[in-house]
Amino acid sequence: MRLLSKLTAPLRSSRPPPFEAGAPPRVWIEGIEPTVDAGAFPVKRVLNDVVQVGADIFKDGHDLIAARVLYRVTGAAEFEHAPMRFDYDADRWFASFSVDRIGPWEFTVEAWPDAFGTWLSDLQKRMAAQQDIRAELLEGARYVNRRADFLQSDVSRQLRSFAQRLADESADVQVRVTTAQSSELAELMLGPLEADEVTRVRPWFKVDVDRPPAAFAAWYELFPRSQGTVPGHHGTFQDTERRLPDIAALGFDVIYLPPIHPIGETHRKGKNNARDGEPGDVGSPWAIGGKAGGHTAIHPDLGTLEDFRRLCKRAEDLGMEIALDFALQCSPDHPWVKQHPDWFHVRVDGTIRYAENPPKKYEDIYPLNFWCADRQRMWEACRDAILFWVSHGVKTFRVDNPHTKPLAFWKWAIADVRKKHPDVVFLAEAFTRPKRMKALAKLGFGQSYTYFTWKNTKAELTDYVRELAGEMSEYYRPNFFANTPDILHEFLQKGGRPAFRLRLVLAATLAPVYGIYSGYELCENVPVREGSEEYLDSEKYQIRVRDWRAAGNIRDDVARINRIRRENPALQLLSNVEFLPTDSEYVIAYRRWLADNELIIVVNLDPSNTRETMIEVPLARMGLDPIQTFEVTDLLVGISYTWRGARNYVRLDPNEKVAHVFRVSRA
C-alpha cells in the first residue's frame, strides 16, 4: 500500500555534512546506498525492481530515532515514502521501494528524533522498576500537544484529546498508561514534533529505470547485406526478415545491425581492409554517408525505410527487437561534409582533416569536430539522427567507439533522448582503459562492452566477473559478446568447436546480457593472418553468404542455453555470483541463485583435454543439509546426479560435454 506524504512542512537541506544551511540537524545521516560516487551518478535498475535503501542514521545519546525513505519519479510534485527499520547488527537502517515506471526516479532519506517513542520506552522501564510515573505521564502529554501544535491539522484535535487523557490526574494511572500505549496514538505520533527536527538529505539520489531487456537479453549481430542466399549478391532487409524466425527459434532477444546507411565511395576500403578497393567492393558500413544520404538514410541496396519498418515489426511479432549501430563519423561523401564543412576539422589550407593516428592515416573517414563554433547545431543534428530512428521504432543503439567522442556530448545526448523516450537504451562499444569505460556507463550508457573476450583463464574470469558483479554492477551493465566482427580471439581460433561451445556457456551464464556475432554458431575461426584478431574475408568489407546449418554448427547449444536463461531467474541478474573452489585450474565453477532458483555451473576451460576435479559446494549458504543427499540436474542434457556433502566429482570431456549447468534441488 502506498501513502502520499502528509508532511508538507518546509524542510531543511541536509546533504552530509548537513550543517551548512538553516537549523542544525538533530539526526545525522550518512552512507546512503545504493549510490554511485556519493550520488554524483544514478544507479541503474529495471522496471519493477525493488530498490533496497540503506543508511547510517544516528544521534547523540540514547534516544530513539525514526526514519523513512522518500521516493518519486523525478519531477513529480508529490513523493511516496517507506518507513526504515533498524538492523542492530549492521548498525544501519533499511527500507525498500519498487519502481513501477520507466525513466528517472529519485530517493532520499529523512529522519527525526522519536521523542514520544523514547518517552514511551522509558515509561515502560520505569513501570518495570515500580517507579512513580504520574509526573512522567504529564511529560508524555506535553509531547503529544507539541505535535498537535506542529501539525495544525484535523489530527491536532485528536492529539489534544489524547494529551488531555494522559494528563488527567483524576483518572486511574493504569487507564492513562493504556492511553499512552495505544496504537492509535502511536500512529498519530509517527513524525516530528516540529519541522526543525527533521533531517532530510539533499540533493536526492538518482535511479535510472530501464526496460527489463536493458538488463537481461541475448544479442545476435548480423550484417543485413550477408543475409541473401546468392553468393556475391547484396542481401536486403527482406532477406533479413526471412531469417528472423530462425533467429527467434535460437532464443535471441535483440538483433543488432551494423550501420545500414549509404557507404562512402571516396577512399573506400577493399576486401580484407585493403587500402584501395576494387570496383564492386561494397565498403565498410562504418564509412557512413554517400550520395543517397547520411545518418538518417538507408543504403539503397538494403531496401527502403518501409522495408526497415517491416523488419522491425516482424522482429517485434517474434518477441525480438532490432538494435541499430550509431557511429558518429562520416565518409568524405557524407552530406554534412558539403552542408557543414565547419563541423569537421578544417585545416589552414581549407581542406578537411581525415582521421589519423600519426603516422597512420584513415582517409576514408572524417571525424567530426565536436568543439567547432557551430557545435550546438552539430550536437543537435547528431541527436536528431538518433531521434529519427527512434521515431521509426528503434529503441536500442549500439554506439560505435563512444570514447573517441566527448563524454560531455554523450551525457547530453543520452539524457536528451531519454527525456522523451526513457525506453531507449544505449550500448557503449568502448574498448579502452577501464576508467573511461566506467565513466561512459556512469554518464548514461545502459550497457557496455567488456574485456570478456580476452578473459580465458580461470583466474582472469574470476577476477573480472567479481569486479563487474561488485560495486560496478550499480551502474555498469556488461554485455558479454563472445565474438565481434573485430574480435576473433586466439582462444577461438585455436580451440575450435569446443572453444566456441564453452565460451558460449560462459558468456550466457556469467552475464545476464550477452551476445554473439553471426558465424559464431558455425564456429568460424579463421583469422585474416596469424596473430590478428580480425576475420579472414571479414564481413566488414565484403558480402558473405553462409549455410546456417553447416556441419559442426552449435545451434543446439545456443537454443538450449537461451532457453535455460529464460527459465532460470538466477541467470537474469548480475551481482548474484559466487565462484566455487575446484581442484583444477582448468575447471571453473560458480553458483548463481535467486530465491529458490539455485544453479551451479561448471565449465572445462580447456578445449583440448578432458578435465576432472572435485568442486566444493557451499552447503550452508545454499540451505543444504551436510549429510543428506541432494539432486543436481544438468539442464543442458537433462541428466540428474545425486550428490552428498560439500565436495563432489565432475568430469568434462570437451569433445562431448564442455560444461554442466546444474539446477540444484533442495528437496
Next chain:
Amino acid sequence: MRLLSKLTAPLRSSRPPPFEAGAPPRVWIEGIEPTVDAGAFPVKRVLNDVVQVGADIFKDGHDLIAARVLYRVTGAAEFEHAPMRFDYDADRWFASFSVDRIGPWEFTVEAWPDAFGTWLSDLQKRMAAQQDIRAELLEGARYVNRRADFLQSDVSRQLRSFAQRLADESADVQVRVTTAQSSELAELMLGPLEADEVTRVRPWFKVDVDRPPAAFAAWYELFPRSQGTVPGHHGTFQDTERRLPDIAALGFDVIYLPPIHPIGETHRKGKNNARDGEPGDVGSPWAIGGKAGGHTAIHPDLGTLEDFRRLCKRAEDLGMEIALDFALQCSPDHPWVKQHPDWFHVRVDGTIRYAENPPKKYEDIYPLNFWCADRQRMWEACRDAILFWVSHGVKTFRVDNPHTKPLAFWKWAIADVRKKHPDVVFLAEAFTRPKRMKALAKLGFGQSYTYFTWKNTKAELTDYVRELAGEMSEYYRPNFFANTPDILHEFLQKGGRPAFRLRLVLAATLAPVYGIYSGYELCENVPVREGSEEYLDSEKYQIRVRDWRAAGNIRDDVARINRIRRENPALQLLSNVEFLPTDSEYVIAYRRWLADNELIIVVNLDPSNTRETMIEVPLARMGLDPIQTFEVTDLLVGISYTWRGARNYVRLDPNEKVAHVFRVSRA
C-alpha cells in the same frame, strides 16, 4: 618555487558530474584523493606535511591532457598550483603540495586538453615517418595564435611572434621545427586555448592542518588533587607544578587534567561511587559547578587562575602542554542552573530533570537541553567556556562523552573556536558504536579515544590497527590510552607487571598518539570488585597520594619508549604499519618504516609465559638482500643481533623482556 596563478579567466563549476552548469567540459575529472566521503569532510594533516593529490583525468580520443592541483589557505584570494604528472600504470595523475600554515586549506584539480602538446607529439611522429609536415606547421601556428588571443596579455605578443616563425613558409622547415620544439614556446603554451577548455572541480576539497602534536604526542593523565604528598590533603596546582620535571623526564608531551572546576555538593557521590557521600568527601570532578562557579572557575582547593597559568607556563618551559577536560554537564549547584534554568530540561512540575537512563538515576548531574528555545545563547556560553581557557593558554581539550551531546553542536563549536584559534585540538572521549565515533572525528575532533584497551589478542590488535591505519587515518587520529580512570582492563588486572609493560609498548608503537593515566607506571591493578573495570578507591571520588618510585614501577620502560618514539620518525605516523607473520598466536610482530627509519616491533602478548617463534620479514619491501646478513638492534636494551633471510627467531620471557623494538640496519 611557487607561482601565483596567472589564470584569472572565469572558470566553470565542475564538481563531478561536471556537466550541469555552463559549457560542457572537455576533460573528465573524478576520483580525487585525499578526501573523506567524497569531499564532505576535510582530511587531516599537520604543519609542513606534504599533501599528495591523486585524480583520474581523461578525455575522449588520444589527445594529451594537462592538469594541475590548485591549493590555498581557505579564504585566500590567490591560489598556488602544482603541475600534475601522469602515472601510466596507475592510469592516474599525481601532484603534491605542502601545507606551511596551521588552519583550514583547500585544494582542487583542473585540467584541459593539451592541444599544442598533442600537435607537437604528432609532429614528431610524422617526421619520424618522413611525412611532409609543412601544412602541419601552419596548424601549430594556429594553436599558438589561439592562445595569444585567449591570454590578451604581454605574453600574447611573444606568442604571436612564435606563430609567425612557425608559419613562415619562406623559412627552412628544420628551423621552423626547432621553433616548435623550443622549451620557451612550450612554457608559454602551458595552459588552455580558451577558458571553456578548463575543467575545474568544484567545490574545493578541504584539508585541516593542525599543530604537529595533534598527530604525535605522548599523553599523561593526572588528577591535580592527588599530586600532594600528605595523604588525605587536597593537592594543588603548585603540587602539580612540582611534579612536572619528573613527568617531563619520562618523555611526555601532554599532561591532561580532569575537570579543575568547583564540584557540586548536592547529591555528591562518595568514595568508590557510593550513592551518598560522607562529610569530607571530595566528589567527582565531573560534577561540575558549585558556589565558586562553573565551567570557567577553578576549584578553590586547587589554587587560583594565576596558579593555573604558572602551571601551564612551567609545562611549556619543559616542552609540554596542559590539556583540560571539557565536560558539558552541570551539578545542581552550577551557576547556570539558577541563571538559566531554561537551558536544562524543565519538567511539567517546574523541576529540572537530572540525568537518567531509566530506571537508573544520576541525581548529581543535570544534562543541558541543547535544543531549548534559548539554544543560541546556550551554545555560545558553552563555546565561550572553551574560549576562556584558550585565552589562558590552553590549546588541547579532552572532551568528555561528546556523543551524548548533539553532533551539530560540536561541528559548530569546534569550527567556531578554530576559526580564530586553529592551533586548538579536541580529543573525543566517545566510547560508543564505531559509526558515531567516526562521525565525531569527521566533523572536527582532532583526536579520538579508541577500543585499544579491549584489543588484547593478536587477531584483535591486527584487525583493529589495520582499520585505523587504512582509510580512517585520513580523518581519525586514534589516541591509544593504555588505561583511563574508567578502564582498568581485566588483562591488566590479571596480567600484572608484564601486562603493563607489554601494553605500554603496544600503545606507544602502534599509534603515534598514546597515553597513560597516572598509576599505570606503578602497575596499579586492583579493581573495585571482580568483573569491574573501575579502580578500587578511584581518584574519581577521592584523593590519592602515591609513592611515584614505589617498587615494581615501570618508569624506565616509559622513559625509554618515549625516547625511542622521539628518535624514530617511523613511530610518528599512523598509516605505515605492516603486520608480519609469526608462528605463535601470542607473538605479534609489525614493521613500521619511514624512509631510512626501518623498525620491527615484536611483542609477547602472553604476560605469563615465555613464547618463542619465527617471524617473517618482508625482505624485498625492506630493501634487504635475501642472502646477506643484516643487523637488528633492540632499541629497548641496546643489544644487536645478526639476522639472515626472511625467517628469524625470537624468544620473549615476560618476566624479563616483553618486547623487542628492533631498528634494522640495511648496511
